[in-house]
Amino acid sequence: MASTVIGAGITVEGDITTDEDVVVAGTVRGKLSAKEGITIEHGATVEADIVGGSLTIAGALTGNVTATERVDLQSGARVIGNVKASRVTIADGAQFKGNVDMDV
Amino acid sequence: MAGSISVIGRTTRVHGRVTGAVDLEVQGFVEGDIAVGGDVTVDVHGMVGAGVRGRRLVVRGAVKGDLVGEEAVSLEDGARVVGDVRAPRVTIAPGALVRGFVQTGEAVESPSRAARPQSAARPASPAPAKTMAAPPARAPAPTPAAAVPAPAAKPAVRQTEAMTAVGGVTANSLPRRPPPPVVPALKKAKGQVAKRKER
Numbered sequence: 001m002a003s004t005v006i007g008a009g010i011t012v013e014g015d016i017t018t019d020e021d022v023v024v025a026g027t028v029r030g031k032l033s034a035k036e037g038i039t040i041e042h043g044a045t046v047e048a049d050i051v052g053g054s055l056t057i058a059g060a061l062t063g064n065v066t067a068t069e070r071v072d073l074q075s076g077a078r079v080i081g082n083v084k085a086s087r088v089t090i091a092d093g094a095q096f097k098g099n100v101d102m103d104v
Numbered sequence: 105m106a107g108s109i110s111v112i113g114r115t116t117r118v119h120g121r122v123t124g125a126v127d128l129e130v131q132g133f134v135e136g137d138i139a140v141g142g143d144v145t146v147d148v149h150g151m152v153g154a155g156v157r158g159r160r161l162v163v164r165g166a167v168k169g170d171l172v173g174e175e176a177v178s179l180e181d182g183a184r185v186v187g188d189v190r191a192p193r194v195t196i197a198p199g200a201l202v203r204g205f206v207q208t209g210e211a212v213e214s215p216s217r218a219a220r221p222q223s224a225a226r227p228a229s230p231a232p233a234k235t236m237a238a239p240p241a242r243a244p245a246p247t248p249a250a251a252v253p254a255p256a257a258k259p260a261v262r263q264t265e266a267m268t269a270v271g272g273v274t275a276n277s278l279p280r281r282p283p284p285p286v287v288p289a290l291k292k293a294k295g296q297v298a299k300r301k302e303r
Contacts, residue, residue, distance in 0.1 A: 003113030007126055010110040014120010014136050020113050030120055 004034075008043060022052075024059070042076050055085070057094075064098075114149050128158070130165070137169075148182055155187070163200075170204075 003020045006012055010026035018034045025041040032038065033051040040046055044059030054069040060078040065071055067085035075093030084101040109127060112118055116132035127142035130150035137154045138144060144158035150165035157172045163183040171177050173191030181199030188205040196202060 003111060004116040004132070005109065005111045005113075007110035007124075007128075009126035010122065010124035010128060010140070012118060012120060012122050014118055016116060016118050016120075018113060018116035018132070020115050022113075022116070026110065026124060 006044075040077075049081075112150070146183075161191070 004016075004018050004022045006016075006022070006024045006026045006028055008025040011029070012027070013029045015031040016022070016028065016033070017031075019036070020034065021036045021039070022032065022034045023039045023041060024032070024044045024046055027045045027047075029047045031050075032046065032048045034053065036053045038050060038052040038055045040055070040057045040059040040061055042058040046059065046061045047063060048061075049063045049065075050061070051066045053067065055065060055067045055071045056074065057065075057072065057077045057079060058074040059076075062080045064081045065079070065083045065085070067083075069085065070087040070089070071083050071085040073079055073088075073090045073094040073096055075091045077091075077094040077096070079095065080097045082099040082101065083096075084103075086103050088100050088102055090096055109129070110124070111129045112122075112132045112134055114131045118132070118134045118136060120136045122128065122134060122136065122138045123140060125141035127144070128138065128140050129145045129147060130138070130152060131147045132149070133151045133153070135153040137157070138152060139155075139157040140159075142158060143160045143162070144156055146152055146156070146161075146163045146165040146167055148164045152165075152167045152169060155169040155172070156167060157174075159174045161171050161173045161177045162180065163171065163178070163185060164180045165182070166184040168186045170188045171185065171190070173194075175191065176193040176195070177189050177191040178195040178197070179185060179189070179200035179202060180197045183197075183200035183202070185200070185202045186204060188207070189202065190207045192209055194206055194208045196206075
């Protein structure tokens, strides 16, 4: 259960730091770092560098992504930026432009 | 729509602005202005280090900044507010701590800067009034006793009081406001933030 939710219609300009799950359905500009999961929902706009545990992205993201566990780009996601994680999946229908670094 | 409820969770720290048209609940720490079209709730553990603007504001946590509500501001038990509070309706429940200028009624248009001179002027008026009231009370006592020492004593008293009054007035232009108290929770949180950054 995510305890931090940036709902649709909310814009955060700045840095977000948290130890818990984050769900973004609104707009975030700046930086976003969480120890747990980060979910960027369909319709969300994120222009930020993201650091997190495991990331699920279904919205629009511009920025570099670093995850300690995994990054999942779901169908409908639109990501421009570099992705660094030990496991990365890109679902059919996801748009992606950037480098993938999977610690091979 | 469940998605429209936005929450800044307990361990979350936001350094920057939060804006939008919907409701927001702050359980964590926000250092930056909050301006939303919906309701804002600053929960028991919530801390905001800057101004908050919204339709209705409910505060149970700590806010160091101005609160501006388009409809209402209610400060509930446990609220700690250092800053001005402006809204058509303002409620301060028992147990809420406030240090700042509070204004109810009339539409909220101008930012709180407009209220500052008033807030500064208000504490100023009682101070001179007291000094005005004091000399007449003292004057009748010395005049019947001795005419010579009385004038000497009177100006002395008046001077010191005038000086304090003048000092008060000049001080009132700004620093007359009591220094903001240290909100322990805010301070603690900042320390934590600093600590985290060091790591």
